Amino acid sequence: GILRDVGLIKGDWYTEWARERGTAVHHGLRMVDLLLCAVDDVPERWRPYVRQWVAFRDREVTEIHVNEEPLANHGLQFCGTPDRVVTYRRFPTIFDFKTGYPEQWHATQTALYSLLLPDPWRYRRGALYLDGSEKPARLVMHEEKSDLDVARAAVTVSCAIRRRNR
DSSP states (O other), rough: HHHHTTTOOOOOTHHHHHHHHHHHHHHHHHHHTTTTTTTGGOOOTTHHHHHHHHHHHHHHHHEEEEEOOEEEETTEEEOOOSSSEEEEEEEEEEEEEEOOOOOHHHHHHHHHHHHTSSGGGGOOOEEEEEOOSSSEEEEOOOOOOOHHHHHHHHHHHHHHHHHHHH
């Protein structure tokens, strides 16, 4: 992906377990939000993560606009799949779900997602950390406006790298 291409993310320390957990949790979140299953239908191992999101969603989110739908920016020639675009505290907001720890590149990732939407500057952005505990989900907002400039530059560099490697 783009973040790996430009050196903002290193994939060598991700474990198979972390990938499996993230994929399973995202699937459970999507199915529950689409009303295709109830929280109690999610496999027990992943249910606590889904419960954290549902508690947050029911308390803070008034509408879900995008639920893991692939989007494309044809002008910048890239695509991506934001986890959620919602109305959060009356503002259009991009949420990215994380089952690990906060990383600096998470802000660039949500900025990339904003570039996939019309008028990217109007969206608030944040990562919602789900740890599967009884504690509430932890929201970290990404408020640095320069993140969008970094994201746009990352797309440009990634495209150049991929063209040269053809």
